[in-house]
Amino acid sequence: MSESITTNQQDQPKQLDLEYSGFEARTIQDRGLTILAFTLLGLAILPLVLVVSYVIIKGFSRFNLNLLTEIPPTAMQQGGGISSAIVGTILLVIIAGIISIPFGIGAAIYLAEFSPKIVAKWIRFATNVLSGVPSIIVGIFAYSVIVLTMDQFSAFAAGTALAILMLPIVIRTTDEALQLVPQEVRWASVGVGASNFQTVLKVVLPAALPAILTGTTLALARAAGETAPLIFTVLFSQYFPNGIFDESVPSLSVLIYNFATVPYQNQQELAWAASLILVLIVLIASVLSRFIARQQTY
Amino acid sequence: MKHQPDNNQNNHHSPSQSNQSALDEVLTTEQLCVYYGDQLALKNVNMEIPRNEITALIGPSGCGKSTLIRCFNRLNDLIDSFRLEGKVLYRNKNLYANKVDAVKVRRQIGMVFQKPNPFPKSIYDNIAYGAKINGYTDDLDELVETSLKQAALWEEVKDKLKENALSLSGGQKQRLCIARAVALKPEVILMDEPCSSLDPVSTEKVEDLIHHLKENYTVMIVTHNMQQASRVADFTAFFNAEEGDSGNRFGYLVEYDRTEAIFNNPQADATQKYISGRFG
Numbered sequence: 001m002s003e004s005i006t007t008n009q010q011d012q013p014k015q016l017d018l019e020y021s022g023f024e025a026r027t028i029q030d031r032g033l034t035i036l037a038f039t040l041l042g043l044a045i046l047p048l049v050l051v052v053s054y055v056i057i058k059g060f061s062r063f064n065l066n067l068l069t070e071i072p073p074t075a076m077q078q079g080g081g082i083s084s085a086i087v088g089t090i091l092l093v094i095i096a097g098i099i100s101i102p103f104g105i106g107a108a109i110y111l112a113e114f115s116p117k118i119v120a121k122w123i124r125f126a127t128n129v130l131s132g133v134p135s136i137i138v139g140i141f142a143y144s145v146i147v148l149t150m151d152q153f154s155a156f157a158a159g160t161a162l163a164i165l166m167l168p169i170v171i172r173t174t175d176e177a178l179q180l181v182p183q184e185v186r187w188a189s190v191g192v193g194a195s196n197f198q199t200v201l202k203v204v205l206p207a208a209l210p211a212i213l214t215g216t217t218l219a220l221a222r223a224a225g226e227t228a229p230l231i232f233t234v235l236f237s238q239y240f241p242n243g244i245f246d247e248s249v250p251s252l253s254v255l256i257y258n259f260a261t262v263p264y265q266n267q268q269e270l271a272w273a274a275s276l277i278l279v280l281i282v283l284i285a286s287v288l289s290r291f292i293a294r295q296q297t298y
Numbered sequence: 299m300k301h302q303p304d305n306n307q308n309n310h311h312s313p314s315q316s317n318q319s320a321l322d323e324v325l326t327t328e329q330l331c332v333y334y335g336d337q338l339a340l341k342n343v344n345m346e347i348p349r350n351e352i353t354a355l356i357g358p359s360g361c362g363k364s365t366l367i368r369c370f371n372r373l374n375d376l377i378d379s380f381r382l383e384g385k386v387l388y389r390n391k392n393l394y395a396n397k398v399d400a401v402k403v404r405r406q407i408g409m410v411f412q413k414p415n416p417f418p419k420s421i422y423d424n425i426a427y428g429a430k431i432n433g434y435t436d437d438l439d440e441l442v443e444t445s446l447k448q449a450a451l452w453e454e455v456k457d458k459l460k461e462n463a464l465s466l467s468g469g470q471k472q473r474l475c476i477a478r479a480v481a482l483k484p485e486v487i488l489m490d491e492p493c494s495s496l497d498p499v500s501t502e503k504v505e506d507l508i509h510h511l512k513e514n515y516t517v518m519i520v521t522h523n524m525q526q527a528s529r530v531a532d533f534t535a536f537f538n539a540e541e542g543d544s545g546n547r548f549g550y551l552v553e554y555d556r557t558e559a560i561f562n563n564p565q566a567d568a569t570q571k572y573i574s575g576r577f578g
Contacts, residue, residue, distance in 0.1 A: 192428030193405035
């Protein structure tokens with residue numbers, strides 16, 4: 001029986017058709033779906049392109065040295081810059097970083113390395129809930145817990161509010177980075193006589209460091225752009241902040257909020273310029289973090 | 299087909315019953331049973347591992363060879379559900395006695411893993427790491443050089459000691475891991491399928507290396523590859539797996555003898571079948 005099949009095929013070789021045809025149903029469907037995917041990709045990127053280009057067009061006219069050296073003007077004043085707001089934002093982000101990064105990384109180390117599974121599951125869940133809490137609620141929380149208790153607005157209160165917003169991002173990225181370090185490397189370290197502490201500190205953390213830095217940088221960038229928590233915790237001013245318990249600390253995000261909603265052209269222009277600076281900070285931070293992550297070890 | 303080992307009753311194995319005095323044992327197990335949770339993984343292992351010899355553990359998958367080798371440096375401690383009954387004696391001290399510090403055990407009994415797992419550090423630091431955390435204060439440069447020479451890797455890496463170890467090839471990585479184990483100057487080196495992810499050329503190099511290590515160390519090697527066991531080992535232990543009452547598989551020691559005896563004149567039926575390639 002099998003013989004007859006083979007002879008049949010040899011007797012009448014089928015016409016061999018390997019040529020590409022653009023009109024078959026399969027190729028048309030193929031091309032259509034590819035075009036659709038590209039279109040959707042373009043639509044997804046469009047908001048980013050629009051926002052960035054709009055901010056650049058609007059903010060570029062005031063993008064000069066004065067912007068970086070002069071303090072913000074009052075309502076009727078001409079000229080001026082946003083120098084104190086840049087310094088203020090940096091101050092707040094540093095406070096937030098000092099609070100959230102050690103706590104966040106410590107918590108993530110416990111989660112990934114030492115905690116029992118069931119505990120880790122619930123803490124991870126709690127972290128996700130915390131990252132979903134709207135920033136304005138974190139602002140109210142910091143207001144009632146810190147501002148009301150200390151009876152004053154302060155850079156510290158604002159920094160704490162930002163720290164709470166950063167915390168879940170730092171925990172999650174660090175936790176994920178630590179979990180990506182292969183188990184074999186931990187065995188190797190334990191196998192040469194390292195204690196758990198030495199293993200984590202000298203092998204696992206260094207291996208995860210690029211990814212941790214990426215997450216931390218993104219968390220800092222996110223904190224730099226937050227507005228709502230700052231409205232509740234710190235007063236706006238034109239002047240440079242004076243220590244971490246200063247009541248009034250200008251910041252880029254609040255400056256944008258204040259200046260964009262007034263009828264004075266000078267301040268409106270500065271609001272756009274400040275937006276440009278803020279977008280640049282976030283952009284540079286993201287690029288920087290990607291660059292760091294490029295040297296990934298695993 | 300399920301096979302009942304003929305010598306299930308006589309479960310005390312010593313490779314040197316004829317000339318007991320000539321060999322002294324570094325490691326001994328007595329009625330060793332291992333459980334993961336409630337599941338029996340390894341049953342009643344009695345073995346004596348002779349000093350400065352190479353002992354191979356062979357057998358089909360799931361027969362507990364890797365589990366057993368990890369008992370010798372307490373690496374199984376890292377597995378939460380792990381439980382051990384019986385004794386593991388190292389120079390007549392029970393490794394699982396209450397007061398024993400697992401970290402100190404691992405400094406005496408080094409380990410090389412199935413998958414080469416260098417640290418994501420420079421080649422130099424990979425070797426120096428173990429020495430540093432163990433408070434080694436002598437010349438680190440010299441230690442790195444001698445360890446790499448012992449692992450037959452020095453010539454290939456001497457000009458790039460500061461490069462990341464992850465840039466090495468698979469075979470080089472594994473020899474680096476061996477150098478890392480050797481740098482601790484352990485008494486015993488355990489190897490869990492050290493060549494399973496290497497190509498034949500690298501495998502040959504590692505096997506040569508294992509032969510040389512015998513001069514200074516006691517080596518135990520788990521292998522899937524029977525040719526490898528017959529090439530490198532002085533003694534070979536054959537493990538088999540069996541299904542227990544509750545349906546889970548557990549491993550047990552079938553036969554343990556000089557490698558020539560295992561391969562040329564196996565006593566147990568299962569060993570005969572396994573080495574002739576009829577199952578496993």
